[in-house]
Amino acid sequence: MTIETTPRKQPRQARSQATVDALIEAVAQVLIEHGYEGATTARVAERAGVSVGSLYQYYPNKESLIAALIERHAGSFVTAIDEALAGAATASLEEGLRAIIRAGLDTHRIAPALHKILVEQVPRVGRMAEVMDTSRSVAKSIERLLRAHRERFPPERDPALAALVIETTLEALTHRAVIERPELLASGRMEKEMYSLLTGYLSSPPVLDVRSPRPRAGRKKKAASR
Amino acid sequence: MTIETTPRKQPRQARSQATVDALIEAVAQVLIEHGYEGATTARVAERAGVSVGSLYQYYPNKESLIAALIERHAGSFVTAIDEALAGAATASLEEGLRAIIRAGLDTHRIAPALHKILVEQVPRVGRMAEVMDTSRSVAKSIERLLRAHRERFPPERDPALAALVIETTLEALTHRAVIERPELLASGRMEKEMYSLLTGYLSSPPVLDVRSPRPRAGRKKKAASR
Amino acid sequence: MTIETTPRKQPRQARSQATVDALIEAVAQVLIEHGYEGATTARVAERAGVSVGSLYQYYPNKESLIAALIERHAGSFVTAIDEALAGAATASLEEGLRAIIRAGLDTHRIAPALHKILVEQVPRVGRMAEVMDTSRSVAKSIERLLRAHRERFPPERDPALAALVIETTLEALTHRAVIERPELLASGRMEKEMYSLLTGYLSSPPVLDVRSPRPRAGRKKKAASR
Amino acid sequence: MTIETTPRKQPRQARSQATVDALIEAVAQVLIEHGYEGATTARVAERAGVSVGSLYQYYPNKESLIAALIERHAGSFVTAIDEALAGAATASLEEGLRAIIRAGLDTHRIAPALHKILVEQVPRVGRMAEVMDTSRSVAKSIERLLRAHRERFPPERDPALAALVIETTLEALTHRAVIERPELLASGRMEKEMYSLLTGYLSSPPVLDVRSPRPRAGRKKKAASR
DNA sequence: AATGAATGAGTATTCATTCAT
DNA sequence: CATGAATGAATACTCATTCAT
Numbered sequence: 007m008t009i010e011t012t013p014r015k016q017p018r019q020a021r022s023q024a025t026v027d028a029l030i031e032a033v034a035q036v037l038i039e040h041g042y043e044g045a046t047t048a049r050v051a052e053r054a055g056v057s058v059g060s061l062y063q064y065y066p067n068k069e070s071l072i073a074a075l076i077e078r079h080a081g082s083f084v085t086a087i088d089e090a091l092a093g094a095a096t097a098s099l100e101e102g103l104r105a106i107i108r109a110g111l112d113t114h115r116i117a118p119a120l121h122k123i124l125v126e127q128v129p130r131v132g133r134m135a136e137v138m139d140t141s142r143s144v145a146k147s148i149e150r151l152l153r154a155h156r157e158r159f160p161p162e163r164d165p166a167l168a169a170l171v172i173e174t175t176l177e178a179l180t181h182r183a184v185i186e187r188p189e190l191l192a193s194g195r196m197e198k199e200m201y202s203l204l205t206g207y208l209s210s211p212p213v214l215d216v217r218s219p220r221p222r223a224g225r226k227k228k229a230a231s232r
Numbered sequence: 233m234t235i236e237t238t239p240r241k242q243p244r245q246a247r248s249q250a251t252v253d254a255l256i257e258a259v260a261q262v263l264i265e266h267g268y269e270g271a272t273t274a275r276v277a278e279r280a281g282v283s284v285g286s287l288y289q290y291y292p293n294k295e296s297l298i299a300a301l302i303e304r305h306a307g308s309f310v311t312a313i314d315e316a317l318a319g320a321a322t323a324s325l326e327e328g329l330r331a332i333i334r335a336g337l338d339t340h341r342i343a344p345a346l347h348k349i350l351v352e353q354v355p356r357v358g359r360m361a362e363v364m365d366t367s368r369s370v371a372k373s374i375e376r377l378l379r380a381h382r383e384r385f386p387p388e389r390d391p392a393l394a395a396l397v398i399e400t401t402l403e404a405l406t407h408r409a410v411i412e413r414p415e416l417l418a419s420g421r422m423e424k425e426m427y428s429l430l431t432g433y434l435s436s437p438p439v440l441d442v443r444s445p446r447p448r449a450g451r452k453k454k455a456a457s458r
Numbered sequence: 459m460t461i462e463t464t465p466r467k468q469p470r471q472a473r474s475q476a477t478v479d480a481l482i483e484a485v486a487q488v489l490i491e492h493g494y495e496g497a498t499t500a501r502v503a504e505r506a507g508v509s510v511g512s513l514y515q516y517y518p519n520k521e522s523l524i525a526a527l528i529e530r531h532a533g534s535f536v537t538a539i540d541e542a543l544a545g546a547a548t549a550s551l552e553e554g555l556r557a558i559i560r561a562g563l564d565t566h567r568i569a570p571a572l573h574k575i576l577v578e579q580v581p582r583v584g585r586m587a588e589v590m591d592t593s594r595s596v597a598k599s600i601e602r603l604l605r606a607h608r609e610r611f612p613p614e615r616d617p618a619l620a621a622l623v624i625e626t627t628l629e630a631l632t633h634r635a636v637i638e639r640p641e642l643l644a645s646g647r648m649e650k651e652m653y654s655l656l657t658g659y660l661s662s663p664p665v666l667d668v669r670s671p672r673p674r675a676g677r678k679k680k681a682a683s684r
Numbered sequence: 685m686t687i688e689t690t691p692r693k694q695p696r697q698a699r700s701q702a703t704v705d706a707l708i709e710a711v712a713q714v715l716i717e718h719g720y721e722g723a724t725t726a727r728v729a730e731r732a733g734v735s736v737g738s739l740y741q742y743y744p745n746k747e748s749l750i751a752a753l754i755e756r757h758a759g760s761f762v763t764a765i766d767e768a769l770a771g772a773a774t775a776s777l778e779e780g781l782r783a784i785i786r787a788g789l790d791t792h793r794i795a796p797a798l799h800k801i802l803v804e805q806v807p808r809v810g811r812m813a814e815v816m817d818t819s820r821s822v823a824k825s826i827e828r829l830l831r832a833h834r835e836r837f838p839p840e841r842d843p844a845l846a847a848l849v850i851e852t853t854l855e856a857l858t859h860r861a862v863i864e865r866p867e868l869l870a871s872g873r874m875e876k877e878m879y880s881l882l883t884g885y886l887s888s889p890p891v892l893d894v895r896s897p898r899p900r901a902g903r904k905k906k907a908a909s910r
Numbered sequence: 911a912a913t914g915a916a917t918g919a920g921t922a923t924t925c926a927t928t929c930a931t
Numbered sequence: 932c933a934t935g936a937a938t939g940a941a942t943a944c945t946c947a948t949t950c951a952t
Contacts, residue, residue, distance in 0.1 A: 021932090022932090041355075041357060042355060043355070043357075046924085046925060046926080047925075047926060047927080048925075048926090051935095056933080056934090057933060057934045057935055058926090058927080058928095058934085058935070059928085059929085059932090059933060059934050059935065060932080060933060060934075062926090062927070062928080063932075063933080067926075067927080068925095068926065068927095126355065126356035126357070126361070127355040127356065127357060129267070129268060129269065129352065129353040129355070130352035130353065131267060131269075131352070131353060135352070141408075167416075167421065167425060168425075170408070170413070171405065171425050171429060174401075174404050174405050174408045175400075175401040175404060175405065175429070177404070178400050178401060178403065178404030178405075179397065179400050179401065182367075182396070182400045187396070190393075195393065199393060199394075199397050202433060202436045202437070203397060203401070203429070203432075203433045203436075205432075205436055206429075206431075206432030206433040206434070206435060206436030207428060207429045207432040207433065208432070209432060209436070210428045210429075210431055210432030210435070211428070247915065247916090247951095247952090248914090248915065251915080251916085272941085272942060272943080273942075273943060273944080274942075274943085282916075282917090283916060283917045283918055284917085284918070284943085284944080284945095285915095285916065285917050285918065285944095285945085285946085286915075286916055286917075287944095288943090288944065288945075289914095289915070289916075292944095293943075293944080294942095294943070294944090473930095473931090473936065473937090474935090474936065477936080477937085493807070493809060494807060495807065495809075498920085498921065498922080499921075499922060499923080500921080500922090508937075508938090509937060509938045509939055510922090510923080510924095510938085510939070511923095511924085511925085511936095511937065511938050511939065512936075512937055512938075514922090514923065514924075515935095515936070515937075518923095519922075519923080520921095520922070520923095578807065578808035578809070578813070579807040579808065579809060581719075581720060581721070581804065581805040581807070582804035582805065583719060583721075583804070583805060587804070619868075619873065619877060620877075622860070622865075623857065623877050623881060626853075626856050626857050626860045627852075627853040627856060627857065627881070629856070630852050630853060630855070630856030631849065631852050631853065634819075634848070634852045639848070642845075647845065651845060651846075651849050654885060654888045654889070655849060655853070655881070655884075655885045655888075657884075657888055658881075658883075658884030658885040658886070658887060658888030659880060659881045659884040659885065660884070661884060661888070662880045662881075662883055662884030662887070663880070699911090700911090724945085724946060724947080725946075725947060725948080726946075726947090729914095734912080734913090735912060735913045735914055736913085736914070736947090736948080736949095737911090737912060737913050737914065737949085737950085738911080738912055738913075740947090740948070740949080741911070741912075745947075745948080746946095746947065746948090
């Protein structure tokens with residue numbers, strides 16, 4: 007009696023595909039217009055120009071419908087990152103970081119309103135939690151980038167952890183900018199800050215002990231005072 | 233005809249105060265156990281050991297009840313940060329950063345499960361959006377810290393923007409750690425990474441132009457290659 | 459954000475029409491059995507043999523459902539009056555009056571119990587107030603009748619005012635008879651009194667001054683003493 | 685287990701009486717301001733400046749409270765009519781009618797807003813039905829007036845029935861004027877129409893048979909053509 | 911007597927989901 | 932395959948009434 011959350015059928019006919027597309031497009035629109043609470047199946051179906059019955063023909067429940075929408079967006083995001091890295095992989099670490107930053111910002115620039123809703127209102131529960139989690143995949147890509155430039159970091163640096171940190175911060179900054187400070191996106195300032203943050207982070211030596219800072223901890227102070 | 237979201241009455245009798253406390257405690261528990269959607273007023277009232285009627289005697293609607301819970305938590309967070317900075321204000325920039333990091337992590341360590349729910353499931357809509365927004369206040373505090381050490385940064389650095397970046401990243405990293413990688417918290421590794429991130433960011437010179445990186449951009453490379 | 463009170467959708471399938479009919483019939487019955495306060499949507503739906511959901515598929519709220527019932531009755535009443543007058547328009551004033559009286563009584567004879575509830579318990583508020591107000595329309599019809607026989611009245615008589623008086627009194631008398639003295643209806647006595655009241659009223663000269671009746675105000679006394 | 689609807693105690697102390705008065709005054713105000721549905725016991729108590737508990741000290745339930753209000757108003761109305769007739773009893777029939785008309789209008793002029801609510805919104809159910817029925821008493825008074833001038837009517841005229849008709853029409857016209865056409869009250873026009881209606885009615889001979897009107901029914905036509 | 915906190919049955923309304931046509 | 936009518940469990944919220952203080 008577990009709830010199905012995967013699409014019900016792989017539409018093979020053109021008409022079916024059109025319906026599926028219309029539905030996804032419709033959820034997006036309805037989500038933007040009415041918010042998560044206001045996104046009823048009836049409204050989505052109506053907006054898609056099909057009947058509720060048809061909606062359920064392709065998606066077993068509301069969750070799966072929204073999941074599909076998210077999946078598509080998340081997917082395009084992951085793809086963008088990967089492509090960016092693929093293109094820049096051979097290049098320098100800096101090129102790679104820039105590529106990631108730009109890919110992230112670009113993807114979010116497409117449908118900021120939708121992203122806002124997705125981030126702010128859609129509950130990260132059940133299937134949705136999984137689907138919304140592009141982080142792991144993106145983090146993996148970043149980790150790969152870092153490992154490709156292993157010689158640039160001291161051996162104490164854990165690439166997986168650094169990748170997690172980078173992914174998390176980039177995502178958070180992108181969302182905040184998209185949602186609250188779009189002008190920082192347009193002007194390119196956010197991009198600069200992100201770049202500065204990442205290069206600073208990666209060049210900064212791993213902290214040995216944060217808890218008991220020795221008064222004259224030479225290295226740390228120096229690093230910070232530069 | 234706007235919806236009231238502020239508590240309904242200031243309880244004057246001791247009995248009332250107990251009811252209010254029980255309610256807040258109950259929402260927290262129910263939220264953790266049943267998630268946002270499952271947090272019905274009936275359940276909360278039952279858990280609090282009072283009647284639904286009593287719930288509505290003090291909170292005009294479900295939203296205001298949850299908002300009250302959030303407010304309390306958010307409040308304690310902001311307070312913690314401010315106290316941390318107050319204590320460290322006279323000290324070095326580094327002390328200040330450490331204090332902020334630790335205050336953030338400490339606050340979230342108290343009720344990570346609740347925080348998870350709050351962050352992942354509670355829709356940032358209406359009143360909730362406001363109440364959940366501690367960022368602005370915290371960012372202000374951070375900005376103050378940065379300005380107090382203005383001589384440490386090149387003039388191009390905008391303290392307000394830097395504060396926004398710091399606040400955003402710290403919050404995101406804290407949440408991620410709390411939610412997905414508690415062991416990073418326990419081991420203190422996350423704390424180190426955060427510190428490294430911030431010091432690196434602040435010591436890294438503001439990027440002049442990200443878009444057209446000149447092949448042999450001496451300074452940047454150097455900074456990054458450290 | 460005003461409350462909708464008009465029916466939600468025009469049923470297109472035969473099944474729908476049946477549901478709508480069943481609902482209207484059900485409200486009437488429930489109203490009679492349980493009174494206005496006892497007429498819950500659940501009860502109505504149950505009596506109609508449909509689910510609450512179906513009720514709300516056709517009526518956006520309880521008010522609109524009851525309004526629909528009233529509208530139907532009121533409509534049939536207005537129609538009856540108009541038909542009565544249409545048929546009697548060419549005839550004498552007396553024929554017209556008789557027709558109106560009878561139409562009113564006849565309509566109310568159909569469902570006196572329902573009328574009782576409607577008159578006594580349904581609050582004349584919002585939409586209901588409008589819908590219940592057949593008076594204006596009926597008064598207009600009466601006015602038309604009076605004007606058609608203008609030569610029968612002294613010029614001081616204001617047909618609009620007279621129509622209002624006639625409409626009001628007929629309605630009140632009908633209701634009272636229906637509710638408290640059904641035997642007066644059955645015996646035809648009420649009909650006679652109404653006729654007598656109207657003809658007396660219309661033949662009586664408009665009073666010139668009620669406030670300071672001169673002791674031997676010839677005309678008035680005479681008129682009254684007849 | 686029948687519901688009590690009579691006041692709970694006869695207050696003997698001055699303070700009690702003040703509370704009772706305040707409560708009655710408060711229901712009236714609340715009724716006017718918020719309508720019947722909006723007249724909650726809490727609101728009434730608050731407006732009266734006492735606690736809900738106190739309200740229930742004097743009235744066993746909401747119904748009895750409103751009933752008390754109605755009773756007071758109705759009582760003053762009946763009293764007014766009776767006094768009017770007592771004073772005019774010895775005088776002519778016309779004087780009596782005028783006195784009744786005026787008494788009715790005067791009473792309603794005092795608190796038209798409250799009357800509107802009472803008539804339109806308060807459900808005539810249970811105790812309320814009784815209390816609202818001043819008609820019987822007033823009709824009795826009118827009947828007495830008519831009998832006192834028995835010689836003025838043909839023996840076929842049933843004084844009880846005529847009284848019922850008069851009472852009903854006067855009440856209805858008064859309410860309508862109060863509610864919808866206050867200007868007719870102010871100008872005195874309604875008073876004239878009422879007088880005209882009553883004298884016309886009483887002077888018009890009882891109709892013998894309404895159903896088969898003889899084409900040349902001399903008397904009736906004459907009466908009407910006046 | 912007075913207070914006002916507490917009660918909880920009761921109600922309107924929504925919306926994901928099903929299924930006969 | 933599509934439709935949209937029908938379902939009914941679930942939920943927020945109200946308010947008359949009680950009763951401990």
